Each structure stands twice: as C-alpha cells, then as structure tokens.
Amino acid sequence: QLVQSGAEVKKPGASVILSCKASGYTFIKYGIAWVRQAPGQGPQWMGLIYPDSGRTNYAERLQGRVTMTTDTSTGTVYMELRSLRSDDTAVYYCAREGHGYSFFDSWGQGALVSVSS
Amino acid sequence: DIVMTQSPESLTVSLGERATINCKSSQGVLYDSDNKNYLAWYQQKPGQPPKLLIYWASTRESGVPDRFSGSGSGTDFTLTISSLQAEDVAVYYCQQYYSSPITFGQGTRLEIK
Numbered sequence: 001q002l003v004q005s006g007a008e009v010k011k012p013g014a015s016v017i018l019s020c021k022a023s024g025y026t027f028i029k030y031g032i033a034w035v036r037q038a039p040g041q042g043p044q045w046m047g048l049i050y051p052d053s054g055r056t057n058y059a060e061r062l063q064g065r066v067t068m069t070t071d072t073s074t075g076t077v078y079m080e081l082r083s084l085r086s087d088d089t090a091v092y093y094c095a096r097e098g099h100g101y102s103f104f105d106s107w108g109q110g111a112l113v114s115v116s117s
Numbered sequence: 118d119i120v121m122t123q124s125p126e127s128l129t130v131s132l133g134e135r136a137t138i139n140c141k142s143s144q145g146v147l148y149d150s151d152n153k154n155y156l157a158w159y160q161q162k163p164g165q166p167p168k169l170l171i172y173w174a175s176t177r178e179s180g181v182p183d184r185f186s187g188s189g190s191g192t193d194f195t196l197t198i199s200s201l202q203a204e205d206v207a208v209y210y211c212q213q214y215y216s217s218p219i220t221f222g223q224g225t226r227l228e229i230k
Contacts, residue, residue: 033219041223042210042221042222042223042224043159043167043210043212043221044221045218045219045220045221057217059218060218093166093167095166098169098172099172101155101172101214102214102219103157103169103172103212103214104157104159104167104169105169105172105178107166107167107168108166109166110166
C-alpha cells in the first residue's frame with residue numbers, strides 16, 4: 001500500500017514536496033516512480049528512485065527541477081518539484097514497480113498540486 | 118522518446134459485446150535478449166489512480182478478470198475485453214517500459230451503448 005500526502009496549492013516559482021509512505025512489503029526491494037496527470041490528459045512519468053541504493057532516473061524535461069529521495073527508516077519516498085509553473089498543475093501519483101520492471105502494480109491515491117497566482 | 122498512439126480515442130460498446138483497443142509504439146518494444154514485449158495496459162476510473170491490467174503485453178495481473186486479454190508484438194498491441202460489463206467503463210492506457218523515459222498512450226475512453 002502506498003499512502004500519499006495531501007493536496008497542495010502553490011504560487012508560480014515556489015516548490016512543493018510530496019511524500020509517499022509504503023507499507024505491506026519490503027520497502028527496499030522495489031523502485032518507486034512518480035507519475036503525474038494533468039486534467040484530462042494521460043499519465044506522464046516523472047522519474048523513479050530505487051530505495052536500496054538511492055539511485056534515481058529523472059525525465060529529461062524535468063532535470064534540474066525535480067529531486068526524489070527516500071527515508072528507509074520510515075519507508076517513505078519524497079518528491080520535490082521546484083520553480084513551479086501553471087502547467088505543473090496535476091494530480092501526482094507515486095507508483096511501485098512490479099517485479100523489478102517499470103510497470104506499476106500499486107499506486108498511491110494521488111495528490112492534487114495546483115499552481116496559480 | 119517512444120510515442121504511444123492509441124486508437125480509437127473513444128469507444129462505445131453494448132453490454133456483453135467485445136471491446137478492442139489498439140496501441141502502436143513509434144519503435145519496437147520487444148527485447149531480443151528475453152523475447153518479451155515491454156508493454157503494459159491500465160484501467161483508470163474517475164477519481165482513481167490507474168490500475169494495472171496486463172504486463173509483458175499479455176500477462177494478466179493477479180485478480181484481473183479473464184475477460185481482459187492483451188496481444189501483439191513489436192510495435193502493435195491490442196487490449197480486448199471479451200464481454201463488456203458495466204464496471205468496465207473507464208479510460209484505458211497503454212504504457213511502454215522498454216526504454217526511458219517511460220511513456221503512456223493518450224488513452225481510450227470506453228463507454229456503454
């Protein structure tokens with residue numbers, strides 16, 4: 001099970017940090033991705049992190065604005081997105097890799113991030 | 118980036134009838150080393166996250182009804198619902214995990230006639 005932090009409202013230029021707490025499985029065994037979905041659009045992969053090593057792989061279009069980290073003591077993954085713009089408004093999901101590959105067999109409930117002046 | 122193109126954008130099918138959704142990738146997602154197609158299908162209902170239905174193009178996720186099936190190889194894939202039920206109304210997405218960045222199709226909206 002993945003449980004995410006709540007909705008956020010931010011102004012352009014600000015940063016947001018979202019959390020995703022995992023339970024019910026061995027945390028370090030599976031990668032966690034962040035996927036966002038703007039209103040009426042398909043999902044968009046942002047990147048992923050492997051909790052056992054901290055290794056990350058970010059979508060190139062977000063390089064420099066996104067950072068993913070983990071706290072293995074609490075089984076929590078964090079995603080920080082900086083320099084927010086209006087087109088960052090979306091529902092943000094964390095999702096667990098299935099069987100060690102990047103299809104996603106478990107998802108958080110989602111967190112709406114609204115960016116508006 | 119691999120572009121995933123789904124067709125149709127929307128689909129209206131009668132209860133009990135077959136629904137077919139297509140997905141085409143801009144390059145092949147079949148890995149020669151393991152002979153697997155790195156293609157997954159998801160179902161998304163309003164206000165919910167996507168739900169994994171199929172991975173490796175044709176392997177049904179545990180708990181998914183057997184009326185859902187996936188087929189295809191290389192660049193062309195199909196999700197078939199053999200006998201549409203009311204609870205299948207949703208948006209369906211394909212996703213490739215062959216290469217980074219992982220990409221999704223734009224979705225196919227399935228409705229009841």
